[in-house]
Amino acid sequence: MPLDQRGPVMAAATASQPLLLPNDDATNGWSAILPPRTPRPALQGDVQADWLVLGAGFAGLAAARRLAELRPHAHIVVVDAGTVGDNASGRNSGFAIDVPHNIGSSLEELRQAAHYQALLTAGMNDLELLVAQHRIDCQWRRAGKYHCAVSPAAERTLQHHVDELRALGAPHELLDRNALAARLGTRHFAAGLYTPGTVLLNPAALCRGLADALPANVSLHEQTPVQRLDLSGGKVVAHTPQGRVRAPQLLLAANGFAQQLGLFGSAWGAETFPLVTFGSLTAPLTPEQRSRLGAPEGWGVTPASAVTGATLRYTDDHRILVRQGFEYAPHFRVSPAVRERVRREHAAVFAARFPQLADVALEHFWEGSIAITRNGAPRWGRLAPQVHGVAGCNGAGVVKFTALGALAADLALGQDHPLLAHALALGGPTRMPPQPFMGLGVRAYIAREKWLGRAEV
Template identity: 40%
Template sequence: MKVHFLPADDSTCGWYHLSPARTPKPAHRGHRDARWAIIGAGFTGLAAARQLALNFPDDEIVLVEAQEVGLGPSGRNAGFAIDLPHDIGADDYIGDIETAKTTLKLNLAGQDYLRQLVKAHGINCHMEASGKYQAAVEPRGMAVLDAYRRGLDKLNQPYEMIDEAELPQHLGTHFYKKALFTPGAILVQPSALVKGLAEALPDNVTLYEWTPITQVEYGCHTRLIHSSGSINAANVILANNSFGMHFGFLKGRMLPIFTYASITRPLSLDEQIQLGGKPHWGAIPADPFGTTVRRTPDNRLLIRNSFSFNPDGRSNQKYLERFVRRHKASFALRFPMLPQVTFEYTWGGALAMARNHSGFFGQLAPNVYGALGCNGLGVTRGTITGKLLADWLHGERNELIDFLLASPGPNVNPPQPFLSAGVNFNLLWGQYRAGRES
């Protein structure tokens, strides 16, 4: 089968350009055989490759990336490695308590694994155990915080509710009315992290970058064909999120939703004093369609908001030009004390979402496996599902693997053109309802 759509992210991702430079690995040329081939060198693919290499030390693991490591979606998110579950379909945002407890274990396992790797390999990615603020300005958002607090009480997780008068001591800005602080989140520079993970792969992993697969032949072996050759693999793992649909699996089940971010130039010392607050922090909106804000360890401010549905999974320049204006307006509302601060980079990044917020984990076809659909939790969830998939393929079973195998997976979407019409309406309506939190 032909792969009709290939990744094509914009070249203006600030995280990528501000992270340590590395020399990409050469593209694959010619023909080769391998026992294991993994498609996608983001958090999921890198974790799967690393653990397969450790579980099967005598096997050569081939990891294929269509673009360059750190340039794709794993290097474009807001950099939150989230610990807590957050079920937006539940009244208290926790839902079934046993499911929430296992989800928490999954996320914590992903965090712990990343901490170990960053420490062991000296990865410079600004990893900080800063926690996160979930901030609200509208009454609707404040009601969300109160509901989530009740859920966290049920889950017996720590938090601090911070009122309007105290918030400037934390965030500098006087914009927000209330925030719920949870201490367990980790903040990272995502492109720097994923680049560092790629540079620290075991010796029996061969990484090929700039090698987009254009055709696949499935059978007792899978033949991955690209413009300069092919790879014949006994086993294939798909770790390419919504692009897994273009490889013939989970068709019409994942939604490539793009969200957009801008990051400023570094603040001067005087501007840092004018802003005040903590030296680095991250705030997510109470309303899921609102604005995420970060102050980074290198004294920049990041604004992330606005959404688009790109069914082919590829970047579209028109959205960058449209949404940077919204970023400027959101920045001005939150940081009126910094009128001279400008954005240095603006970019978009894809989320592989499902309407039921469920990902896929397990076997897709004979000798074809996948960990797909992180639903916006790629840093922790992508990392741990990649690792656990490799453990499962090694014959291991545990509570977390069994939980993932029991997942129903992404549900079926309506057909086009109803799908695009419905998704676009919901995105527009959600952003409108977010009000001042957008």
């Protein structure tokens, strides 16, 4: 397949309905514990650019950087509907994962392990270099991760990971309950698979640092939602509340929110669906509370069942993160009642895993959105004659979307790259049925995942 023919070429259109924007509710705990930051000014007036990048998360920032490196005299404009660090990329669990990782019961990444491994290695190397070069203070530490199971059934699924890690030659270690308790300070897990290469970090701080270190020929505008997108006359025109951007080419990196722009008709909506996830973060543990926990240093746990289990972090500043709960959110919103229910569930999860910390409060609570594809493959590459991009993070996008965002820039510029073959080999998302059948199917999927992982709560 020629490089400029990646993915179906879809008819361009413009959005005619009001757009649902990211729900930046100023509750992101990762941002709240950082020093205050003044966002870059919103775009105003008519701006002419050589490239427009829509979205300043990990994919968009990587794409903009790569475009600027390959075309140092080009003017690249990046717009984001929210603020850097408070967008979806700044609200995740803070895992930069270096090995293939499954979401829910899907084993797609494990089946494509060799291709994902090449992309993840490149993305991790790029991020590690940027963090060191620009001295980005984001608690970046290669602490590894523990992929943990509570029940015997889930414990058996760890063997899928072991088999692929052996085939890749990746270091790993299987641990029983006693070994995990000594490292994590909880006896809740029956078994865990430790891989040493994962980096733990504050995702909001990393996003801020990457944005601040963009090349000089990149202009970033925050709090600049694109309200309408025109692709007529051989040019991209993005209309924003206070201006517009004209550019010959668009690189789309807005993940699940991109489907609202009307660019892909029903095809885009049939390939991804939005889920809302939730996070909580404690106040810093006191020295006495840390002694009760007993963990010698920070760690990260991903659950064998991503939908029902809990992702956990013990951060380097002695906070504990709980990430648990998925809700189908076709309008990118959940009700206050849902938020309150999940908040209570997080408190119960924390109490079950750390009964010795009954006096520790969950100080911050927030939500964030992810885009899921039916078969686990991302939507990546050429999306329309003037548009390239990446979407469908499937919930593990820090390293993966850094690599795919940069490669989308290479592909858009016709620049050959040895990793393009790996990205192309991932294929694309399988289509989903139209509404209301898609909503019924997604809810059935979540119900099935909750049933399969019911012992992992």
